[in-house]
Amino acid sequence: MFLSPTTAAPGVRRATSRFLSGCRASYLLLLLLALLGLSPQARALQGNDNCHDPSSIVKDGNKYWIFTTGQGIYGMYSTDLVKWESGPRPVFAAGAYPSWIKTKVPGFTGDFWAPECVYRNGKFYLYYSVSTFGSSVSTIGLATNVTLDPASPSYQWVDQGEVVSSGSGSACNAIDPAIVTDASGGLWMSYGSFFKGIGLIKLDATTGKRSGTSFTWLAGNVAADGVSRSNSGSEAPYIVRNGSYYYLFINKGACCNGASSTYYIQVGRSTSITGPYRDKNGVDLNRNGGTTLIATQGNYVGPGHVGLYQENGANFFSHHYYDSNQNGRARLSVGNLGWDAAAWPFLTRDWLAAGRYVLRNQSSNLVWDAWGCTGASGQAIAQGTYSAGLACQQWNLTPDGNGEYKIASAVGAALAADVVNNSPANGAKLQLYAYSGIAGQRFKIERTNAGNYVVSSVNGGRVVEVPGCSATAGVQLALYDYLANNCQKWGIAPAPAAREVLAAQTPTLRNVSVFPNPAELGRFVVSLDEAARNTPVTITLTDTQGRTIYSRASVGAAVVPVETGLRAGLFLLSVSSAQGSYTQKVVLQ
Template structure:
């Protein structure tokens, strides 16, 4: 039974530009209520499934077969996934109500239990969970640390042990102690970046064993320093996160306003340095301490105010996590798991597209069969089914990104018609065929990369995913939409297409013949010819997928031609050639 989710509250650090703390608190409580209601009433708009309520997510961390993210919320909210596509709430928070570490009250009087912006890393055989504690409109804050040998609440070894304070700030401190993130340098040294809207972002050294602060050194990362090196108030930078790649360290941060739902203006910037302590310069060479920063991603469509990045690397993929406010759901804070890439100049880019534009084959991970424009003529209304891979051009598909991880999928045969959910039907069982592309939601598919390298394709209209119905393994089964269950029938291996061989000798605009029954129910099937084709001599030939002829005959003046052949089970291609043209059709022998 899935537990009732604890909705993480978008209650980040207060800012001087916000109204009084009490008014802010009331407004945020109202916002949380509206977001909860919108989660029940608004349709999905992206492929991530389950409960993806999320604000200020930690980077993804893996324990056994589960992936975890910790976020802002009462007692520290946690959510997990087994495939990086569907997410659900953990059964309980890190700290139960009334069991928060007692030392916190001495550092942050008035703390009510809402922890902010945690970060979790695995090292030394256990998980280190850093968390932020603050109150609205204040820089009286602290960062604490808790450890656990497992993230599985069902394990007998599961126990969060609080390790106490890492760093704190007061009204007179230079850097506000929230938003921790941890990075290991090239020599194995451990560091923590932190800081917020107040004054700027800093870096301190950590003890590699305890995870606590080591020494008193402090380095400014970003904070709009004046020429004399004095930090100004309200730098506008927060949520730092450092990634080491090659010979550089990359500092990701946020600017703009968070925590205001669809009115948020958060955006993500980056700079880089050859030293973990900086200085970090943007692509134009401007120091991030002096208002530098190259913008990577900002509001796009319904993805409003993206922020608080984290990076998880597995299987050659860079899973870039962040939150955003969904304008399609009244500004609800949600999790996004996108793709971090590197350009030729070793600068990062963030995209929700997992695949570049190109021609691909899509292979079902259960049946081993591929997306197939069934019939290979590419005419309007032709079914999209699974077929035995034969290197045919009707088994190849052009994937074209149209924004925010959504794709137009067009057939490589015929007039380049697009994959379409028949009748714009968002319900279970809605089937796929070919239709002229109009950009409608039922012709756009969000593609997410799941754990293990497979892909999930969800219709933007309703968010149900493409599946081989009933997990069938036979050719000719038309693809359809169903609720996501995470099984192999709903996951696809997508690979660049090899050089295709054409199946049809022409690209007809209308079918010249039909075949029934297909799949065969015995040794006999009938080829029904249209009047124009039947009026002249016609050649009928059946080949296997290696191109070898297994049956051939000629006919003149017959509207229906019976074919009897003792064929082993498999997929065959029927070629019909006459004065009116030539066409092909697949024939399935079960």
């Protein structure tokens, strides 16, 4: 199939988009910005976050890796899930591609699409796609390695050959692989892009390659007869198992058009790995169903190609998007996946709920302090020695969308954290000032792998740090380039005064119970009486440092299942509603 530069068609990802998704595009973009005298706009993540069709995040040692579309399979890594760097070399060196690929896809030129990487059996399994534009002549291959560290003497990618292929007459296009393990330990691969939809095949648990010939359709556009299939707009499948359900995430719309992309993510669920997957309205994804999880929001245009990584009680949900503030550049986003009372997923880029918090530096152990405690406009924001209940060390965080926050002082009417003169420069200092919503008064808050946070100015993306890593109280906070050191990381916990008030309250929700307690594998249920369950109820868990690490809402349920995925420890459970509140210590083991 021939495509003009402005025409999209089923099964097609334009060559221009594949070029723009690689690292070459970042060099060209930065060069263009320099020539035009432009400064980069707000960054969500730090470092080199250029990315298209990201794999799910996979960890090796102290590094987290993502593989993306690009020549030879492009890789990027992070040590904290915030700052990303380009890998030193692609998986396959230029010209050293597996020879079998050309027999399946004669038009192959070294551009690999939409890889996926998983760890099992003591090694990493990297699945990759190869195709030609405008055609279903495609193949999915597999390479393995015992390490992802290019500096290791054991580092060597071994190609294992073909997993599945498609031809010009095939109904399911063999690209966009995603791997999932079922409740019984069985290994499966979903794949597909446009044409007749999304399919599922069984894999051998040892080799990682196809086992048998079974094939199941998961999503598409089945005709009224229930058998024949029309062309489908579905691609980029990804299956997650959570509780008693399997969740199938897919993409619809048009990718690869930069800021004009219309890509969006939908989801359906099933109690069986093989489906049927139905949306919130009960419509089968095979009949063009799907509940939209996330679409374009602000400068986050055309989100797509999801993955889920879980660690330390957090659900890091990765996907690419096109940044409308950056000429539609394809970038990586890592959001916060949660589950509602009906066990449906929701996605937010906010890591903290609105509330009053204390921000503690991970190097000095000192806290954000409106220095002088007068609440006057222009007062410096410095680090201070912590004093429980001191209002000028407490900050009201208000989400402003897409992970951005207003950070207002608990002292001083309508005063908020402000970068002096709205400057994006290194060394720009923080002060209190009347809030107007300008970029220098809005801050992006990202969660790290360790559960602390990085706070960056929306104006330019530099982060709040303690200058010089000082341990001296009174040092004014300022913006600097992100180096991923502890001077730039903050523990953010609810203000102790709020916790003390909570502890002093006499619970008005009388008939609340938790079972079992201690709880195994982070799972327990909360039973509510009629008064509680007839109004919206919020259930939260906080750790011993006061950090909220789990939250869910419920309406009308007498028994609310809680599946935290947390490691063993002591936590405080809070149940709150219009009828009152209830708190109890919960032990996970």
